[in-house]
Amino acid sequence: MRSRHATFPLFAVLSWGVMFPVLASALTRVDPLNLTTVRYLLATAVLVALLLLREGPGALRSGGRAVEVVVLGVLGFAGFNVLTNLALGHAAPQQIALFVATVPLVTQLVRWVRDGVRPRPALLVVSLFALLGVGLVITRGRLDGLGQFGVGGLLMIGAVLGWAVYTHGASRFADWSPLRYTTLTAVAGTVTMLVASAVADRTGLQHAPAAADLVAVAPQLAYAVLVAAVLAVLAWNTGVRRLGAADAALFMNLVPVTTFVVQTARGYRPGVVELVGAALTIAALVAANLVTRSRPAAPTPAPTPAAVTDRPAVIDPIALVSR
Template sequence: MIPSHTKGIICCLLATVSWGAMFPIMTDALAHLDPFNFTTLRYGIAGLAFALLLFCMEGSKGFHLKGERWGLAWLFGTFGFAGFGFLVFLGQHLAGPSGALTASIMMATMPMLGLLSIWALKKKRPAASTFGFILLSFFGVLLVITHGSTADILNKPVNIIANLLLIAGALCWVLYTIGGSYFPGWSPIRYTTLTTLLGMISVLAIDIVLMLTGMISVPHSASVTAVIPHLLYMALVAGMMAVLCWNVGNMIITPTNGVLFMDIVPVTAFFISAMNGIVPSQLQIVGACITATALILNNLNQRKQAKILMIEN
């Protein structure tokens, strides 16, 4: 019998290792299929799998939206699946061979982006010290995406666009995650399933418009066949399995501890990319370490503040 705390750690590790591996996998997938059609197929598969799971766990009543805030659920689903899926993988595609490394580091900034988003949405201002950690975190990101040369990124507009897309995509996932707090009566599987299905409305609409306007081409059967292994991994492992493990793990060890595992994402991506011949530069490794340090220090700082509040109360 695995102890509860150990189970929580294993679940968080499985989730973050799965997410770290998805970026190098997408490097190969994007050589065959554009980010938009890939995202549509990926979340289509994941949506069906989640729907089946919700039906088995909660029955048909889990899909009832009468009297529910379905419009808000659609908005958060659009952020999480159309926003994250399209923007992050388009940014990775534009960034070229090193895009997997850059994208994975962006994911490690999500806790910091979350603090800023909660401040904006719920008027919960972070402590003054937190802003220092936020700046330190983004300094690390800056080293990763610029390789230490700010002039280089300014002279290459494509790099600027790619990095802005990655940041916007990371922010979309943060907003989607925060969205769960607006549905306290929904189980994690219900929130995930319904937002996936509602978000697919936006995913399909955007994909169809892009194909009709000629901005992307209708995928060939050969291209789809070539990315079937990638789709299965992205939909069922990095999608369904990882999300469920993440939710279970955080319920056991709490989000305060769970968020530290986000450092595993870039570590996994760096390791797999290096095995494929794309070795991060020394400055990229330094930048990743700075971002990880900022995340850990902020986590410790939050715990200290929480203890002070408990003593005062």
């Protein structure tokens, strides 16, 4: 059963890993912040439409949790994306990807701070091995340049922390469907990105894209919106619900590895150290799955009367496109 649940975060991280090469060409026509804002404007519109269709207008209400929703949306959507885009101006993409791989460790620390739940030693160990594998993939065994990461590193620390808090926050909305949590937090994050982008355009920090530029990058936007922003985020939050934040976050190690594989398919030839790193990361994730399976099963709670509804409590994001 847990293997089936693992397909959700796996789908998400593979989608995000493919996204970086897909968007690379789009960034030559549209500024990073504007591209991200357009992407999430479209994605949020799709999410709102899906939420209205499946759960009705009442699901758009925050139920007295507006402040928490806004904070998580700003940290998870706006914070991660904006800070990552800014960091790309100060550091190489492979260094950025290496920081993304720290999400599992940071998520466990956030859970420790907020809930008082100490990370299981075995999961910490496999997280460190997975991070080591990603480091070998990204740096090809040369770590001498990481010590001078500077401003970009500080920005990425903030970005990773924001996504870790967002991932942990999903587990605190157990009474909401993943679709509802994703949509309402996406609205908050998108509004923040829209304001930031407008300010950057008006102050000359970037230039508003022309219609011809947006048409030129339409294929990249289609993937980034429908797959990487809608289906992947829904799958991620569903995975967090079913596996827990700490276990789901382990899959983030595959994001830079996936990007590496895509680049290899496009003609890049990896070295032995990179192949060893990829194998180490995959082995660590398999070990994490085995460690999780070895936990004693929690006692099954007594059944409670179900509310009369024709909507499922958990959305299968892959099934949405097959109907």
